[in-house]
Amino acid sequence: MSNDLDFEGWVCPLPLRDTPTIVMGHGGGGAMSGELIEQLFLPAYGGAARAELGDSAVLSVPAGRLAFSTDSFVVKPMFFPGGSIGDLAVNGTVNDLAMAGATPLFLSTAFILAEGTALSDIGRVATALGKAAEVAGVQLVTGDTKVVDSGSGDGVFVNTAGIGVVADGVEIGPARARVGDAVIVSGDIGVHGIAVMSCREGLEFGTTVVSDTAPLHGLVAEMLATGIDVRVLRDPTRGGVAATLNEIARASGVGIELVERDLPVPAEVKDACGLLGLDPLQVANEGKLLAVVPADRAEELLAAMHRHPLGSGARRIGRCVAEHPRMVVARTGLGGTRVVDLPIGEQLPRIC
Amino acid sequence: MSNDLDFEGWVCPLPLRDTPTIVMGHGGGGAMSGELIEQLFLPAYGGAARAELGDSAVLSVPAGRLAFSTDSFVVKPMFFPGGSIGDLAVNGTVNDLAMAGATPLFLSTAFILAEGTALSDIGRVATALGKAAEVAGVQLVTGDTKVVDSGSGDGVFVNTAGIGVVADGVEIGPARARVGDAVIVSGDIGVHGIAVMSCREGLEFGTTVVSDTAPLHGLVAEMLATGIDVRVLRDPTRGGVAATLNEIARASGVGIELVERDLPVPAEVKDACGLLGLDPLQVANEGKLLAVVPADRAEELLAAMHRHPLGSGARRIGRCVAEHPRMVVARTGLGGTRVVDLPIGEQLPRIC
The missing domain is CATH 3.30.1330.10 (PurM-like, N-terminal domain)
Incomplete structure (x- = not known):
């Protein structure tokens, strides 16, 4: 000036x-x-x-x-x-x-x-x-x-x-998940958190990961236009997918079972998480959403999501179950299961 | 915990x-x-x-x-x-x-x-x-x-x-002041700023002044219920009465003339301002409002304000004039006038 x-x-x-x-x-x-x-x-x-x-x-x-x-x-x-x-x-x-x-x-x-x-x-x-x-x-x-x-x-x-x-008729809330529902993610997870951490003072590491920050209401509009009863929508920011799914499980009183091999974790995110000792499920996202929908409409919803640029990588990652209510577990590649906890505090400060 | x-x-x-x-x-x-x-x-x-x-x-x-x-x-x-x-x-x-x-x-x-x-x-x-x-x-x-x-x-x-x-029909805005309008304040000025400064680290001084922080929408409702065309309403917070009146004068293209002896400045505020070298007109308020209203309805509006606890000290402090457009002046006790400037920066940090 x-x-x-x-x-x-x-x-x-x-x-x-x-x-x-x-x-x-x-x-x-x-x-x-x-x-x-x-x-x-x-x-x-x-x-x-x-x-x-x-x-x-x-x-x-x-x-x-x-x-x-x-x-x-x-x-x-x-x-x-x-x-x-x-x-x-x-x-x-x-x-x-x-x-x-x-x-x-x-x-x-x-x-x-x-x-x-x-x-x-x-x-x-x-x-x-x-x-x-x-x-x-x-x-x-x-x-x-x-x-x-x-x-x-x-x-x-x-x-x-x-x-x-x-709009009239839209009823979305974390307590609406039901046993049998499908859990969907709109794309790769862990990207924003790793992008920010990669340039944090004292923590620089080379990576090609860039933040996924994006506005999601266009994608949501496409999803709602299908007329499918989308029960829950949440963007897994702080605390990542783990925190968001735990909140949904608790609010709805259902168990959530993830299939680990279906989780879309890019190789660079996997590598950085390995280096830093982080669980990709606990890393923040900024341009992704999780949806819980009736299982019999999941494929139809995924098809609609795939037509939108921000939903091109959408996939089913798990389901709501009657077992272990209020708890999230992941089925590992070896056929076992592990509990996906609500993170207690914070992995690294200030990513949103 | x-x-x-x-x-x-x-x-x-x-x-x-x-x-x-x-x-x-x-x-x-x-x-x-x-x-x-x-x-x-x-x-x-x-x-x-x-x-x-x-x-x-x-x-x-x-x-x-x-x-x-x-x-x-x-x-x-x-x-x-x-x-x-x-x-x-x-x-x-x-x-x-x-x-x-x-x-x-x-x-x-x-x-x-x-x-x-x-x-x-x-x-x-x-x-x-x-x-x-x-x-x-x-x-x-x-x-x-x-x-x-x-x-x-x-x-x-x-x-x-x-x-x-x-509500329908309510049209209040800083550009609506007209030449001839009366300028009203709802009570004592400078109280909040002096109360905060009195306990600021390194600046403690004894005073009985307590902040005037209060919600003003009840008083405004009483004012609007009169049916009087209240043209401008503003709460003189940061920058005080001086900043707020300057903004109104600029937005409306009118001059504003204050009568200094009509300004309700409590003795404790006057004393503290003298000690600190401050102009009470530039000190922040949190539970006061300034109103610009047609002069012929000002007494009626003041009577309505006086019936509300937060308006009991309301009084007329000046008027909008054709002279010196976009400028605020105060008539001093000695018959002279002084320019009431928009403060440039800040007197003391962090009072709201």
Whole structure:
């Protein structure tokens, strides 16, 4: 930013305004806060943003049911192979809405910026966020920016909240899985987590894995258009497939049995997990979904999923069983079974 | 938390679970994340929370217009005279909705917690948040929790997003002020900012000032019930009355003239501002609003405001003028005028 910033005709005389980094004043609600919105966020967001991007937005929505969701993103580093915290901030919340069967419409964006963060980095994040919103077809309608002193926060934290519309008749929920249902995954697992870990400070390892971050509501729309009773949809982010299936098993009171050889784990993910001592089932994904559907409609649903680019790798990975209710087990290649636990804590910090 | 945590029948054997503080595992999306929600957030929120508090909520709303808003809260210290970051997180977003003329209905809550933060502090914040939501009559419907390593964030950051319903015929916006309109404030100014500063590390000074944090939608409902064309409503938070009036003047293209002797500045705020070299007009408020209304209805509106506890100190402080468009001036006691600038940066960090 140069010294000739023109804020509605008023040229700032202060050398402070030459700063290439965030200073406390950007969070003060005064002229510098206004400049940050006018000169950085709005241009970076591009066509995805409402022109005013004010404290609140007034929206027209159809009568009926809305889905409402929120997520904060603290991933480190903020740029990683295949994406950035800006992409995640859109896709994470869009996908939470999609998993309720909703069509996402509106997002809020709230940034917590650490003093000293480069404005160019924030610009790159905001540009990625705007592009991801355009791709997902959601409008950025309201926002907030706070600045914290260095040492109190680092880099960029982003929160998004989203509103979507749920069509009549759509009833999706984690408690709806029934014994006999098929468990389906939309594609390769473990990719996002390994992509982020591969460039984490002190943990660099060479890999060609790039994050799978993507908005899933288009794929969900294809699935719902079949008319099949999709009982459960979830995106297996933090805690991976293991955490998500355990939650479904507990909420529905069924057992879940996976067939290990049917799990789509790319070779690079398998190798990296071996190196790091991780279970691919516990590694985070950002552009994948798990679905539980009646077994007799599973092939039909898979055919529909295969027609969508984000579902081309969809496959059946297991089924809901009456045995071991509320527990997930995997049948191993050797004919034995192992328990797939809910992870207790975290494998490695900050991947979404 | 004790060693006999019972998570759906499963007793944790790890000494880690004895921790009285946040550890990275609480943000991992696994068992510890579940425990934090089940055993801390849900009990603390009490009746204000939906039982499931999941990744997303499906809500029934009437057709028409919705207001949507978001705010992050990073106030330091997290407890201050008259409130906490938990109260602010509810009232801040409720008030952004109220300033659009909306009745607030639903809030999301997203916490970013630093490793090492005492669980008891988080419990106190969440309890205050739940109580404030009950007072404001809003439901906490969806949430998120992330943990960042110590040194990357400190204590507790909270984001809330909110949805409210805007009644037909309500048209409130910062660009609607007209020459001749009266400018009204709902009560004493500068109170919240001084209350927070009074207990800031390294800045302690004795004062009896307590934060004015409060939800304002009840007062707004009384104002709108008069049928008076309330043109602009804004809560003067960061940047204070000065920032808010400058924004209104710029958006509406009018000048605003304040009468300095009519500004309700409590003696303690005046004293503290003198000590710290601050302009009370630039100090943050959390439970006050500014209204711009047709001058011929101002007395009638003030009478309605006086009937509400949060409007008992309401008074006229100025008017919109054709002179000096897009600029705010104050007439001083000596008959002169001074320009009331949009603050450039920030007086002191983190007051909301």
